[in-house]
Amino acid sequence: MTRKLKASLLAFVALSAIGAVGATAAQAGEFTSDSYPATNTGQNVGGTHVFTTSAGMMNCNVTFHGEMAAASGEVTLTPTYNCGIGGNQVDVDMNGCDYAFHAGETAAMDVVMGSMDIKCPEGAVINFEITSMVTCNITVGEQLGLIAVTYTNKTGTKDVLVDMNLNGIDYTADFGCPGAGMHNNGTYMGTTTLKADNEGTDAFMAE
Numbered sequence: 001m002t003r004k005l006k007a008s009l010l011a012f013v014a015l016s017a018i019g020a021v022g023a024t025a026a027q028a029g030e031f032t033s034d035s036y037p038a039t040n041t042g043q044n045v046g047g048t049h050v051f052t053t054s055a056g057m058m059n060c061n062v063t064f065h066g067e068m069a070a071a072s073g074e075v076t077l078t079p080t081y082n083c084g085i086g087g088n089q090v091d092v093d094m095n096g097c098d099y100a101f102h103a104g105e106t107a108a109m110d111v112v113m114g115s116m117d118i119k120c121p122e123g124a125v126i127n128f129e130i131t132s133m134v135t136c137n138i139t140v141g142e143q144l145g146l147i148a149v150t151y152t153n154k155t156g157t158k159d160v161l162v163d164m165n166l167n168g169i170d171y172t173a174d175f176g177c178p179g180a181g182m183h184n185n186g187t188y189m190g191t192t193t194l195k196a197d198n199e200g201t202d203a204f205m206a207e
Contacts, residue, residue, distance in 0.1 A: 029103035029112040029151070032071040033196045040066040040075060042162070042194035049164070049190025051083075053138050053171055054179025055130060058085045060092075064099075064192060076100045076119070077194075088132045095124040097142070101149060101162065110153040116166065117144045136177035140186070143170055154193075162192040 042064035051058040060083035066076050078098050083090035097120040104114045118126070120142040130136040150163040169186030173179055 029106055029114075030071050030073045031068065031075045031101075031103060033068060036068065036070055038068045038196040040064070040068055040077060040194060040196050042077065042192045044190055045161070045193045046191045049188065049192075051128070052187045053177075054173050054183055055136055055138060055177045056085055058083050058090055058128065060084075060090075060190075062190070062192070064194065066098075068196065073103050074100055083128065085130055086132075088130050091129045091131060093127045093129070095126060096121045097124060097126045103151060107150070110155065112151045112153075114149040114151055116146045116149050116164065118142055118146070130177070134176045137174045138171055138177065139174075140169065140171045146188075159193050159195045162194050164188055164190050164192070
């Protein structure tokens with residue numbers, strides 16, 4: 001028996017297979033919408049997103065945008081950041097980099113675990129420029145399989161909460177930063193509410 005959750009706003013499919021002995025086995029989930037193409041949008045909720053490096057804790061408001069042509073186990077989103085650290089503005093240039101979110105195993109009803117990739121054009125990096133008296137640049141390049149990400153399907157509001165609790169992020173701090181050099185101890189934490197717009201349909205079905 002396969003149970004599929006489908007919403008007009010972005011949702012995920014949590015697939016549960018019941019075998020001959022009646023056991024429930026977790027399988028991979030996927031992102032889906034009632035119709036396609038769908039435009040995915042999101043923003044931080046419950047506080048800022050926090051990116052921690054050798055330079056300290058960077059607090060960011062962030063919005064996300066992406067397109068989805070069909071149901072898939074991966075959805076790509078482009079963030080737009082408004083960040084600060086220690087009273088200083090942080091200018092963020094994505095340089096063509098995006099975040100690819102992956103749906104993994106079903107953890108519970110309406111909850112799916114997953115991971116995130118940072119995908120960049122060849123040679124490109126994300127640049128976080130801290131505009132203090134001595135400019136500090138934190139750069140983050142392409143890296144795969146960052147964990148953990150938790151997706152929670154909110155059937156009442158018809159959106160998905162994306163909880164990011166990422167550890168072991170590789171980054172480089174230039175000589176204007178505290179702890180200059182290459183590091184692999186970056187962390188990123190924050191929650192996003194993610195929705196899809198597919199021309200106003202508003203149905204939620206379980207089948």
